Amino acid sequence: MRFYSTNNPEITVTPEEALFHSMPTDKGLYMPTPLPALGAHFFDAIAEQSLADIGFEISKALFGDEISKADLEELTHRAFPFDTPVVNLEAGKTAVLELFHGPSLAFKDVGARYMAALMSYYSKRSDKEINILVATSGDTGGAVAMGFHNVPGVRVSILYPSGRVSDLQEKQLTTLGGNVQAFEVEGSFDDCQAIVKQAFVDPELNAQLSLSSANSINIFRLIPQGFYYVRAYGQVRSYGKPVVFSTPSGNFGNLSAGAMVQQMGLAVSHFVAATNLNQVVPAYLTTGIYAPKASVATISNAMDVGSPSNFVRLAHLYGDDFNRFKTNVSGYFYDDDETRAGMQRIYAQYGYVACPHTAIGIMGLQDFLTESKQDSIGVALATAHPSKFKPLVEEVLSISVDVPERLAILADRPKQSIHLPADYEVFKESLLQTVA
Numbered sequence: 001m002r003f004y005s006t007n008n009p010e011i012t013v014t015p016e017e018a019l020f021h022s023m024p025t026d027k028g029l030y031m032p033t034p035l036p037a038l039g040a041h042f043f044d045a046i047a048e049q050s051l052a053d054i055g056f057e058i059s060k061a062l063f064g065d066e067i068s069k070a071d072l073e074e075l076t077h078r079a080f081p082f083d084t085p086v087v088n089l090e091a092g093k094t095a096v097l098e099l100f101h102g103p104s105l106a107f108k109d110v111g112a113r114y115m116a117a118l119m120s121y122y123s124k125r126s127d128k129e130i131n132i133l134v135a136t137s138g139d140t141g142g143a144v145a146m147g148f149h150n151v152p153g154v155r156v157s158i159l160y161p162s163g164r165v166s167d168l169q170e171k172q173l174t175t176l177g178g179n180v181q182a183f184e185v186e187g188s189f190d191d192c193q194a195i196v197k198q199a200f201v202d203p204e205l206n207a208q209l210s211l212s213s214a215n216s217i218n219i220f221r222l223i224p225q226g227f228y229y230v231r232a233y234g235q236v237r238s239y240g241k242p243v244v245f246s247t248p249s250g251n252f253g254n255l256s257a258g259a260m261v262q263q264m265g266l267a268v269s270h271f272v273a274a275t276n277l278n279q280v281v282p283a284y285l286t287t288g289i290y291a292p293k294a295s296v297a298t299i300s301n302a303m304d305v306g307s308p309s310n311f312v313r314l315a316h317l318y319g320d321d322f323n324r325f326k327t328n329v330s331g332y333f334y335d336d337d338e339t340r341a342g343m344q345r346i347y348a349q350y351g352y353v354a355c356p357h358t359a360i361g362i363m364g365l366q367d368f369l370t371e372s373k374q375d376s377i378g379v380a381l382a383t384a385h386p387s388k389f390k391p392l393v394e395e396v397l398s399i400s401v402d403v404p405e406r407l408a409i410l411a412d413r414p415k416q417s418i419h420l421p422a423d424y425e426v427f428k429e430s431l432l433q434t435v436a
Helices: 015-020 039-048 051-063 069-079 108-123 139-148 167-174 189-200 203-208 225-239 253-263 280-287 311-317 322-328 336-350 356-372 386-397 424-435
Strands: 002-005 008-013 030-033 086-090 094-098 130-135 154-161 180-186 210-213 243-248 268-275 329-333 377-382 417-421
Touching: 002 015, 008 030, 015 108, 015 210, 039 051, 039 225, 051 069, 051 225, 069 108, 086 225, 086 336, 094 225, 094 356, 108 139, 108 154, 108 225, 130 139, 130 189, 139 154, 139 167, 139 180, 154 167, 154 189, 154 424, 167 180, 167 386, 180 189, 180 424, 189 210, 189 424, 203 210, 203 424, 225 243, 225 253, 225 377, 243 253, 243 356, 253 268, 253 311, 268 280, 268 322, 268 356, 280 311, 280 329, 322 329, 329 356, 336 356, 336 386, 356 377, 356 386, 417 424
Parallel strands: 094 377, 130 154, 130 210, 154 180, 180 417, 243 268, 243 377, 268 329
Antiparallel strands: 002 008, 002 030, 086 094
16 A cells, blocks of 8 residues: 555655655645455455454555554554444434544544554654644544553644633543643634644754644544444445435545545445535535635534545545535535534434534434435434533533543543644744753
8 A cells, every 4th residue: 555645646655654744745635545445245244343343354455564464453453442333313214323432432533543553553663753733623632632642652732722622622632741732722723724734844843853643634544434434334234225424524534534435345325514604515515616714613613624624535536526526425514503403303303412513414414315315224423422512412402411431530630731822933832842
């Protein structure tokens, strides 16, 4: 397996280079080549396999002889001691894929833990310290912080928008200490992401630090997210119906991962891109014009992304062909009032407690199935445990939400963060001081 830039397919790099140097110098995004065809035998066996088993099999197909089978098996099973179960809302028609059974209670655990295990494997070959830079709109930061906490040879710097993450999300970013440093930025997620991107193409900074990213701009954060689409398919294929996935979408790494395994042979009938008012991709699917804009703050804050980095990957996977893109993906978006009403309706209809992001995914799925009139099995991705949005969920549903112990223990820990303006040079100076 090699990796090329979306801006220049002619030049390729090794997996190790793509892992540790997340972004090509031409400011494109890395993509794997070739994408292996997983084959009918693989898909016939997935119903009985765990997330770790599936991750191991796909990793073998991707890495070939780059990493031994024994090391890959140990790596994937260490990354995924949890599973990603499908829970029926209406058997044979609608279900949710629960992705919040990892340590940070969010889907980002899958990508972050795989990346951490892979970096740990490669770092044994080098004594050089790796500096992870990551921007978060909510869940990425917590998953990265917990996935990389106390990993030898790695320092983590997390940038998050001040006042735009939930209290418990912020606790996950700011209370671990050790090799994890949080930067609280006066601005939006897009501002944080722009700072991170600028850091990766700053020759002076890169001459001093070995930088890598755990955002979905890093292809190895995105690849393992494809594993749980395959795991979900294995759990619903017995219904014998076409399978539709509805993905709550912000930076569009999650949906890009689904499109990637679709091209490896996963028989996905259709994808739904479900967003909040930051609906540049649903708008694109209507107009054919991609027009990024400043992000809008919503109650589904992890999707508050006005300029999604992975749009270029998603479009690339569909050959930069609008008609092909639209054939495979439909877009739906919902404002905060609609999201609250959807959370209430889902609870009343199914007794299911959904965080605002998951509710948007379920609403997008329901609307697509109604409009398409297809006899399909629909799976909405449940991206975060409702306790991560406890005050909002309790207010909207008038119920009490229990907080799992691994999250509850953070509530009383003191916050530790560096407060910064949305200014790259100020961040750069502060970063160099923290690693000195």
